[in-house]
Amino acid sequence: MEIDFNELRRNYDALSDQEKDLIRSAMNGPLREVMFKVFGEEFNDALGSFMQPSKSRRSAGLASRV
Numbered sequence: 001m002e003i004d005f006n007e008l009r010r011n012y013d014a015l016s017d018q019e020k021d022l023i024r025s026a027m028n029g030p031l032r033e034v035m036f037k038v039f040g041e042e043f044n045d046a047l048g049s050f051m052q053p054s055k056s057r058r059s060a061g062l063a064s065r066v
Contacts, residue, residue: 003042003043003046005046008046027047027048032044032047035047
């Protein structure tokens with residue numbers, strides 16, 4: 001199966017914000033593991049671009065002002 005990742009991106013960009021949030025939620029949950037098992041590593045890597053950003057705090061680096 002060949003996947004056109006450019007088309008995948010265009011289709012994703014055409015979704016409503018609500019639909020994008022639904023996909024992002026799925027990609028951060030157990031559904032992603034199941035999709036990986038079915039579609040393989042290349043598809044899973046592409047799905048990673050649709051994940052919600054992590055909400056981790058940035059730590060201060062050595063060059064940061066205190």
